[in-house]
Amino acid sequence: MGLLTVLKKLKQKEKEIRILILGLDNAGKTTILKRINGEDISTISPTLGFNIKTLDYNGYKLNIWDVGGQKSIRSYWRNYFEQTDGLVWVVDSADRPDRFADCKAELHSLLTEERLAGASLLIFANKQDLPGALSSEEIAKLLDLKAIQTHHWQIVGCSAVTGDNLLTGMDWVVTDISKRIYMLD
Amino acid sequence: MTSPVLREPRRSAAGYDRLSENVAKLSTFVRGRGKKTTAPVDLMPVLLALLKAVKAVVRYLTGTTELFRLCDRVLEDRRRGRLRIEGVAGPSGRSSGEPTSRVVGSLAPPAEGDLVERIDRCLAYSTKLTSERKAMDSGTLDVDSVVQGILVAKMFPKAGDPNTPQAKLFRECVDRIVETSQLINQLTARAATKFESGDPDHVAQLFTLWDLALPTQPRPPRESELWLKLGFQGRDPATDFRGMGLLGLDNLVFFAQRHPRSMKRMLEISHHPKAWFSLAIVGINMTSFALHQLRKRRLYSLTTALSLGATATAFAEFYSYLMDAFATTWAAHGEAVTVMDFPRVFKAFRKTVKKDLRAGRLLVLNTAAGLR
Numbered sequence: 001m002g003l004l005t006v007l008k009k010l011k012q013k014e015k016e017i018r019i020l021i022l023g024l025d026n027a028g029k030t031t032i033l034k035r036i037n038g039e040d041i042s043t044i045s046p047t048l049g050f051n052i053k054t055l056d057y058n059g060y061k062l063n064i065w066d067v068g069g070q071k072s073i074r075s076y077w078r079n080y081f082e083q084t085d086g087l088v089w090v091v092d093s094a095d096r097p098d099r100f101a102d103c104k105a106e107l108h109s110l111l112t113e114e115r116l117a118g119a120s121l122l123i124f125a126n127k128q129d130l131p132g133a134l135s136s137e138e139i140a141k142l143l144d145l146k147a148i149q150t151h152h153w154q155i156v157g158c159s160a161v162t163g164d165n166l167l168t169g170m171d172w173v174v175t176d177i178s179k180r181i182y183m184l185d
Numbered sequence: 186m187t188s189p190v191l192r193e194p195r196r197s198a199a200g201y202d203r204l205s206e207n208v209a210k211l212s213t214f215v216r217g218r219g220k221k222t223t224a225p226v227d228l229m230p231v232l233l234a235l236l237k238a239v240k241a242v243v244r245y246l247t248g249t250t251e252l253f254r255l256c257d258r259v260l261e262d263r264r265r266g267r268l269r270i271e272g273v274a275g276p277s278g279r280s281s282g283e284p285t286s287r288v289v290g291s292l293a294p295p296a297e298g299d300l301v302e303r304i305d306r307c308l309a310y311s312t313k314l315t316s317e318r319k320a321m322d323s324g325t326l327d328v329d330s331v332v333q334g335i336l337v338a339k340m341f342p343k344a345g346d347p348n349t350p351q352a353k354l355f356r357e358c359v360d361r362i363v364e365t366s367q368l369i370n371q372l373t374a375r376a377a378t379k380f381e382s383g384d385p386d387h388v389a390q391l392f393t394l395w396d397l398a399l400p401t402q403p404r405p406p407r408e409s410e411l412w413l414k415l416g417f418q419g420r421d422p423a424t425d426f427r428g429m430g431l432l433g434l435d436n437l438v439f440f441a442q443r444h445p446r447s448m449k450r451m452l453e454i455s456h457h458p459k460a461w462f463s464l465a466i467v468g469i470n471m472t473s474f475a476l477h478q479l480r481k482r483r484l485y486s487l488t489t490a491l492s493l494g495a496t497a498t499a500f501a502e503f504y505s506y507l508m509d510a511f512a513t514t515w516a517a518h519g520e521a522v523t524v525m526d527f528p529r530v531f532k533a534f535r536k537t538v539k540k541d542l543r544a545g546r547l548l549v550l551n552t553a554a555g556l557r
Contacts, residue, residue: 025418025419025424026418026419026424026425026427043376043428043429043473044427044428045427045428045429045433045466045469045470045472045473046418046425046427046428046466046469046470048462048463048466048467048470048524048527048528049524049525049526049527049528049529050525050528051528069418070418070419070463070466071418071419072413072463072524073524073525076523076524076525079525096421
């Protein structure tokens with residue numbers, strides 16, 4: 001292996017970004033991941049455990065972790081915090097009203113995690129294609145996003161089914177991360 | 186060095202919106218930005234062309250077609266007594282479910298299922314029979330006339346006389362293929378049927394599942410934390426049936442109904458304090474996997490061997506086998522696994538099942554339907 005190869009390898013390593021997708025069960029995390037990755041999304045079963053995908057995006061290598069959202073496995077979320085550059089929090093905008101309190105509590109408790117400090121936070125207000133879906137402004141209010149001082153955050157209304165605004169969101173989070181960690185390049 | 190993101194002018198938001206409107210375009214867009222999955226040369230067409238050339242030569246030299254030779258060879262083997270379905274382990278009557286998955290029987294030499302599979306592949310690769318193949322996939326066709334057309338085109342003896350042994354065997358195989366297509370369409374439609382909380386039939390079926398799986402415990406309300414006991418994700422099981430629709434529920438009910446002891450055993454395993462898993466969610470993932478195998482037409486050896494044929498019941502028996510075998514696999518890991526290991530364990534399990542299917546193993550619980 002020549003010196004150039006070694007340098008190149010190091011360089012490639014540097015350009016890796018680790019993204020963690022979390023949210024309550026049935027929020028659409030896996031659908032978003034598969035849609036971004038260009039896979040079929042017609043038959044997605046609930047995630048028991050996690051999915052991981054690596055994809056190239058604007059010259060970055062994204063390692064995206066999508067962990068199941070059912071209550072009983074949320075205690076495992078913390079096993080995936082290490083080295084996370086970006087957190088994507090997915091919300092079912094057409095969810096039953098009583099679940100938004102749960103959603104808010106889980107999100108805010110994540111933000112107190114030391115290992116997630118500094119991670120850019122993207123909130124996907126998913127399922128905008130469904131009738132009765134709340135707008136991203138309404139979701140922002142319900143989740144009290146204004147109170148977040150610790151993280152760079154952005155909320156984007158999207159639909160994993162139609163693909164609307166997924167790229168807008170991903171672009172924001174990748175740009176925000178790259179500004180922060182690759183500024184010296 | 187500046188990163189590409191910073192150097193590139195920001196694309197306008199309007200541009201993105203326009204793109205994301207078109208779902209198909211979106212995926213190519215993302216792929217186009219990365220360097221994913223671009224093999225230098227696609228070898229498939231080259232190989233297919235080679236195969237076709239070889240076939241043409243053989244056809245020219247022998248005056249027979251591959252379809253005919255496939256059928257003829259099986260008949261020849263039968264005459265010599267080489268092809269016989271041999272002992273499937275365990276009794277094959279229908280007694281109440283014995284929870285064991287060590288009962289994988291095997292069909293000694295690849296039998297009729299293998300022939301159907303090869304004929305199916307042969308038809309799929311033929312460029313001259315695309316319309317016939319499409320008709321078979323849709324499951325709505327005049328089998329007689331389609332088969333007759335193929336018999337003539339593929340030079341079966343006596344100018345495609347449907348009464349020669351080879352022609353009859355071919356017809357049987359086509360029937361299996363059509364039967365399977367119909368089943369695929371039927372089950373795909375069921376999987377696409379959403380669980381509607383407002384539909385009394387759907388709700389009744391959900392409660393039936395509870396009664397069968399936990400007969401000693403009173404029914405919970407429609408929405409309740411109690412559903413977690415069956416391995417649903419939350420208070421409302423309805424949301425978990427996305428993806429596999431009512432087929433997921435059908436399969437779970439069938440498993441609990443026909444193989445109650447196996448279901449009970451699996452539930453117990455799933456409630457392990459450390460190595461627990463969510464049974465219903467595993468079930469829905471299993472439906473998805475089983476349906477995929479059917480769609481890929483890997484179940485011919487199963488459906489040709491069972492007297493049930495390619496029916497929803499045969500499919501559900503296959504599903505029941507998978508559930509039982511998965512429970513065994515999971516339990517064998519003891520406390521070395523947690524629910525987060527499910528993806529890894531399930532992946533290895535799927536690999537084993539596919540291998541068994543390729544080997545022509547009969548993947549049903551021994552109490553399942555008998556052989557043809």
